[in-house]
Each structure stands twice: as structure tokens, then as C-alpha cells.
Amino acid sequence: MKRSPRSLKWPLTIQPLLLQFVILFLSFLTLVALATRVDSGGQYTDETIIPVIAKSIARSGDGRLVVRMTPELDALRDEAPTLWFVAEDDSGLRVSFGRVPAQVVAFKDLLSQLSYGHLRDRSPPYALSVVIRREESPIGPLTIVGHGKVKEVGFTVLLASSVVAIPLFLLMGLVSLIAIPWIVRCSLSGVTRIAHEAELIGAASRGMRLSEAHVPSEIRPLVQAMNKALTRLDEGYERQRRFIASAAHELRTPIAILRVKVDAAQEASTRRLAGDIDRLANLTEQLLDLQRLDATPPHKEVDLAALLRRVAGDMAPLLIAADRSIEVIVHAAQPICGDAQAIERVATNLVQNAIEHGGRKVTVRVLGTGFEVEDDGPGIPLAERERVFEPFHRLRPRSAGSGLGLHLVQQVVERHGGSVSILGAPNGGTIAKVELPRSGSEQPTMTNLDLLY
Incomplete structure (x- = not known):
């Protein structure tokens, strides 16, 4: 059975309040005992x-x-x-x-x-x-x-003390009940601040460290340990990044040599290896693309409609040869700010994914500062629509894809401050929807501009 985390409210607030109430109560009894002069005893006239x-x-x-x-x-x-x-x-x-x-x-x-x-x-x-x-x-x-009539002096003094002291003690208790939690909250405000800082730390914000200036000295060792752990994680990530980048670069040469030998081979079985070599080359390039994301790209104003038309035009010959078609529909296009090459790679990967797993027709729609890529294929199950963005995840184990395409798309879009999601198409296919942040300048609206290949 999982235990709930222990709160600091009890040791820092409730326990001091209980201790204070006990001290007040004992002080009250002591004052009454002194006031009654228990050593004199007896009765006095009322x-x-x-x-x-x-x-x-x-x-x-x-x-x-x-x-x-x-x-x-x-x-x-x-x-x-x-x-x-x-x-x-x-x-x-x-x-x-x-x-x-x-x-x-x-x-x-x-x-x-x-x-x-x-x-x-x-x-x-x-x-x-x-x-x-x-x-x-x-x-x-x-x-x-x-x-x-006579009465015990103890009762008289007790009654008089109660009339004066009990309201005073209740007032002190009420003030303590309000003041102590406020003091504790102010004392731990630095902890709340570093908690907000920790929420901002992610893959895109490496190098950030938690602030030690406003935390209590008792918690500072924990913050320092967290900062050292973040430093070790950054160093490990950097070593991994350099290794993958070096490996991908080193693989380019043998892949190119292997492609030349396969293309020049006389045996048909050897030439059939060309598809596997292309897949290996594509995987290598996608690994390099992931490493390039760490570099800060030049963010400039990008004409999204023109960029998607260019992607469709570049891929049209391959689609025509495979008896497929692609259509670009522009609705209320607006300029965006970002890395044009990275966004072009996003669009290319989404179109390639639609071709590989979709049907006969691919439709690209430009919607303001975002776009959609729709296919008429069998669609993606609802349970898989989040997992397809995981690296090396494939819907079908023997798929020809590398499993990095959609992961790369998500990384690029999120680095631009946008989002990407997988939706079901009305005809049963799949819609990949990309939303990007708006540029500071406006562009005239374009509607109903269609390209058909």
C-alpha cells in the first residue's frame, strides 16, 4: 500500500500551535494558583x-x-x-x-x-x-x-481570573492560529519559488539551475544536490549527443560506399538491398536532424503557404510514379516566425508518413499559422495516437519506417513553441495537425487557392 507523502504542515504549524496552547494553559493554571494564595486557605465575605x-x-x-x-x-x-x-x-x-x-x-x-x-x-x-x-x-x-455570606477565595479568584484571562488566552490562541501558518508560509516561500523554477527545466532548457538565494539554509543542501544532479545530467546528455552525432556522421561514408556497390551489382538479390540501404541512410539523417535541434536556429518570418507548396512540388514526381496524388489547400494563411528548413523537414516527414501508412490521396491544408496533413488510409487507433511520437515506435513491427519521423516532427514543433497532434479524419483516415505561433507581422489573407498534382 502506497504511503502518502508526509506534509510539513504538522511539524511546522500544528505542533507549535499545540505546544503554545499547552504552555498558555499551564501558565493560566499557575497564575490562578498564585492568585488564590493556596497557602492561606479559608473563606472570605462575598x-x-x-x-x-x-x-x-x-x-x-x-x-x-x-x-x-x-x-x-x-x-x-x-x-x-x-x-x-x-x-x-x-x-x-x-x-x-x-x-x-x-x-x-x-x-x-x-x-x-x-x-x-x-x-x-x-x-x-x-x-x-x-x-x-x-x-x-x-x-x-x-x-x-x-x-x-462567605465563599472560598479560590473560587472567587478563579472566577475573576476566568473572566479576564480566558478571553485574553483565546485571543492569543486565535492570533497564533493565523500568525504561525503565515510565518511558516513566508519562511518557505523560497521553496515554492524553486518549485516553479524546477517546472521550467526540460530538454529545451538545459543549463538552468535552481536558485539558492531565497531558500532557508536547512533546504539549501537539497537545492545544491539538485543542481549538481542537473549538471551531471547535462554532461551525460552532451556526451550522448556527441556520440550519436559522431556515429551518424561516421555511418554516412560506409552507407554511401555500400549504395554504390549495390547499385553496381549484377545480381538481382543484391540490388534488392537498395531499399534497406535507403532506410538506413534516412535513419542516419534523422539522427543528425535530432542533434541539430540543440543548435539555436535562425528564426525568421516564413511564408507557410509557399513553403508547403514547395514541399508538395518536390514530392509530386515520387507520388505520381507511385500512382498517388497530393493536394494543397490554403485557408486564411498567415506568416509565422521560425526556422524555414526545420519546418520544411516537418512537412516532408508528415507527407512521407501519410504516403507510407495512408491511402491513395494526401491533402495538405494551410489554416492560419498551422497546417494539416490528411490521408485516406486505414487511420491510427485512438490508443496509439500519443505513442506514435515516441522514438522508434512503429504501428507495425515490420514497417519500413525508422520510427523517428514523428518524434522529430514533435521535437521541431515544440522547439518553435507549437504543438502537433494526431486526429481521425472524417473518411476514416488520419489527420496530422500542426499549430505554430503567430508572427509579429500580418500578411494578406489567401483563400481557396488549390494545387493538384
Whole structure:
């Protein structure tokens, strides 16, 4: 079972996020533990009694402070029967409620100097646990000291910490969730860049190397190794190219000598070898053509219609002798930019292929910046229409062709920035369609100009 490639998203993004969340959570617990002062323990008076008490304080007609039994105060007393408090305004007037302990009475004169505090005695039931707050009331600001319901300080601090800390931690987590992937993506942008550069490397762009300037130092050794591998591939390709070119050149002389001897032979069986010699010579020339593709050809404006008429005219005698015909039809011809000799070789190979594998008639159509070569032969199966461009591939094993013609056609067309494809003809034959890039200049349109041989 094939394993899917491991992504860098997990080690570079997800794992740091999880680690950060764990650290935040532990930090939150640590802060809460410190805030609760776990070493002190015990209960403290709940300071939420202060607003209830402040709303129950009013002034009598003579200006004194009085306590009104509001529903909230009544409910508070039912919840904490030991409720008591002392309230003082800024003028020093006081009012008390419940049974105020003597210890509190002793320091109630200090209320005018206090605004906040928690006091608690040393042992349960913590009857002297009091809270001191300065609170706004309907009659103005009051300083209140009181005792009521008590609660664990740990729960109080935990609740207060949650209200403040949890939104803060969630915000930090959200920022991290957005920021870390963005940082990772920016850090690896150089990898994306060299991936695009690698996609541009092909047979026609040898000598290109991946850029090392914008990649992280951890990935640079991989890029350097890739560049060294590309250098070795270029060197190996160059050695192979020189070998094939040298071999093809060296074969020309013995092939020429062999042709002369076969043509001069008296025996009919020997002269029948002339076809095989021609095939060998054609294969040698096609190998040389493939090597010539590496050289940068002169790209000039080419009259495609005139070029195809010339190819048809050169091949017409051979077709007539073989009881075949060729027709050139020009539709909206436009000039192209390229190597005229290479394009002429493409057209010649396509016509020769149509003659060898086609029927009795070959039709060449010029269509703008491209052309088609159609035959009325048996056609090429759909499954073979891509494979015929492979080097040395033949539809029939004993075919007289070299198997390099269509491969050479594809190489030349692609070097010109065009494309070639094999299609089925309406009459059951084959159409080889070549599309080439348009030249910068325009040419007058020509239509319905036919040549028939």
C-alpha cells in the first residue's frame, strides 16, 4: 500500500500551535494558583453584598442615614442570617444593621480613611470576616464595612481570573492560529519559488539551475544536490549527443560506399538491398536532424503557404510514379516566425508518413499559422495516437519506417513553441495537425487557392 507523502504542515504549524496552547494553559493554571494564595486557605465575605447594602441606605427627613428593607436586602438576610454592616457617608454620618461585633466597633472611626479591604479572623466560623468597599449609592458615596455570606477565595479568584484571562488566552490562541501558518508560509516561500523554477527545466532548457538565494539554509543542501544532479545530467546528455552525432556522421561514408556497390551489382538479390540501404541512410539523417535541434536556429518570418507548396512540388514526381496524388489547400494563411528548413523537414516527414501508412490521396491544408496533413488510409487507433511520437515506435513491427519521423516532427514543433497532434479524419483516415505561433507581422489573407498534382 502506497504511503502518502508526509506534509510539513504538522511539524511546522500544528505542533507549535499545540505546544503554545499547552504552555498558555499551564501558565493560566499557575497564575490562578498564585492568585488564590493556596497557602492561606479559608473563606472570605462575598463582596457582592456591598451593592445590595448601598441601595438600601436612605436619608431621613432630618438628614440621618437609615436602612430600608429592600427585597434584595431581605433576601440577603435570609441567605446569611448573621448579616451585619456599618455604612458611613462623607460627612461622617453612620448607620448600622445587625449585630456588629465589638472588635469592629473599635475601629469604625477609621472608615473615613478606608476604601477597600478584606479582613478575616484566624479560625472558623470566621464571624469577623468582613469586606470594606467605597460604593456609590442613591444618596451619594458611602464607605461600607460588612459581613454576610462567605465563599472560598479560590473560587472567587478563579472566577475573576476566568473572566479576564480566558478571553485574553483565546485571543492569543486565535492570533497564533493565523500568525504561525503565515510565518511558516513566508519562511518557505523560497521553496515554492524553486518549485516553479524546477517546472521550467526540460530538454529545451538545459543549463538552468535552481536558485539558492531565497531558500532557508536547512533546504539549501537539497537545492545544491539538485543542481549538481542537473549538471551531471547535462554532461551525460552532451556526451550522448556527441556520440550519436559522431556515429551518424561516421555511418554516412560506409552507407554511401555500400549504395554504390549495390547499385553496381549484377545480381538481382543484391540490388534488392537498395531499399534497406535507403532506410538506413534516412535513419542516419534523422539522427543528425535530432542533434541539430540543440543548435539555436535562425528564426525568421516564413511564408507557410509557399513553403508547403514547395514541399508538395518536390514530392509530386515520387507520388505520381507511385500512382498517388497530393493536394494543397490554403485557408486564411498567415506568416509565422521560425526556422524555414526545420519546418520544411516537418512537412516532408508528415507527407512521407501519410504516403507510407495512408491511402491513395494526401491533402495538405494551410489554416492560419498551422497546417494539416490528411490521408485516406486505414487511420491510427485512438490508443496509439500519443505513442506514435515516441522514438522508434512503429504501428507495425515490420514497417519500413525508422520510427523517428514523428518524434522529430514533435521535437521541431515544440522547439518553435507549437504543438502537433494526431486526429481521425472524417473518411476514416488520419489527420496530422500542426499549430505554430503567430508572427509579429500580418500578411494578406489567401483563400481557396488549390494545387493538384
